[in-house]
Amino acid sequence: MTERLPLFPLGTVLYPGLVLPLNVFEERYRRLMADLLAGPEPHRFGVVGIRAGRETAPTGLEPGTDPGGQALAGFGPDPARALYDLGCVAEIASAETREDGGYDLIATGTTRFTVLDFDASGPYLTAEVERLPEVVGPExxxxxxxxxxxxxxxxxxxxxxxxxxxxxxxxxxxxxxxxxxxxxxxxxxxxxxxxxxxxxxxxxxxxxxxxxxxxxxxxxxxxxxxxxxxxxxxxxxxxx
Missing domain, CATH: 1.20.58.1480 (Methane Monooxygenase Hydroxylase; Chain G, domain 1)
Structure with a gap:
């Protein structure tokens, strides 16, 4: 079974069960969060890693900026070349809107997914994804x-x-x-x-x-x- 998720690319990897704090200030990701929070709960988005050389922002900073606030190159028309196709669903646990229109979020990783198709045609990146099962394995x-x-x-x-x-x-x-x-x-x-x-x-x-x-x-x-x-x-x- 597949589903469509908005994506938040980061220079870090989110795992199921781990907490992710995010400072959302870039316009496209403000739009993403506003659309999510206006919809029904639970509010979920996908976190995907950015391949080496494409982004250096740590957790808490978003794609398109570096720690000094300088603009970085976007992902271009083919996100599959810049992003990993394996990520983790993040569910928003709390969200506070700041006076500047940004958001301070706490999200929790839930399940892993594989990206079947990236879509960069909208105001922010989305993808058709398939969730992956969790297998314990021997010993x-x-x-x-x-x-x-x-x-x-x-x-x-x-x-x-x-x-x-x-x-x-x-x-x-x-x-x-x-x-x-x-x-x-x-x-x-x-x-x-x-x-x-x-x-x-x-x-x-x-x-x-x-x-x-x-x-x-x-x-x-x-x-x-x-x-x-x-x-x-x-x-x-x-x-x-």
């Missing part, structure tokens, strides 16, 4: 335990390399599906790796990939006396 619980142990080691080494304290999660979820998405969101990986984790066919496949990535990243961190200062994207986990 997910065992894999989850291994990922949890390695993720804690990774957090400690990351904090040490950045000369900071570990302020991450004290308790991790037992559900292997939820754990797989949380680790994917909380790990410092490039967009391509995060997209591959989003697209994994099952929680087991995602956890297996995370084991390999965490081993690689942890080994690199162990050899570095310090890391360049970077502002890590923080996404709060929503267990509901």
């Amino acid at each position: 997910a619980s065992v894999l989850g335990q291994a990922v949890e142990r390695l993720f804690r080691t990774y957090q400690k080494r990351l904090a040490g390399a950045r000369e900071s304290t570990v302020t991450g999660l004290q308790e991790l979820p037992d559900d292997p599906m939820v754990l797989s998405y949380l680790v994917a969101a909380a790990s410092v990986l490039d967009t391509a790796d995060k997209q591959r984790l989003l697209g994994a066919g099952s929680a087991s496949e995602r956890l297996t990939a995370e084991l390999a990535l965490l081993r690689q990243e942890t080994a690199v961190l162990a050899k570095l006396p310090s890391l360049p200062a970077v502002e890590l994207t923080r996404q709060a986990f929503n267990p509901n």
Whole structure:
């Protein structure tokens, strides 16, 4: 079964169960949000990642602007070349209209989708999408335990390399599906790796990939006396 969703391209990856704060100020996305909020609940839109080299805006900034407010190139007549065709449905949990006409939103990732067809003919980008099923997969619980142990080691080494304290999660979820998405969101990986984790066919496949990535990243961190200062994207986990 397919459906049409308005799209909000971002330079980050949204996962099911994760919270996404958004500062909406560009005109086309104001229009998108106004149309959504004027319609029936639940208010949903699709978040898709922007391919490397096309956008550098972090969470909270929207396509078309950079952190300094400078205009960036649009997506052109063929969004499929600039955007990933795998994304996540975002459901608006709260929305506040600002005096300048923009919006401050809190949205939550719900389900993954694949884009069947982009449509750039309207005031904002839309797409025909098909939602993807969630499959746990074999030995997910065992894999989850291994990922949890390695993720804690990774957090400690990351904090040490950045000369900071570990302020991450004290308790991790037992559900292997939820754990797989949380680790994917909380790990410092490039967009391509995060997209591959989003697209994994099952929680087991995602956890297996995370084991390999965490081993690689942890080994690199162990050899570095310090890391360049970077502002890590923080996404709060929503267990509901």
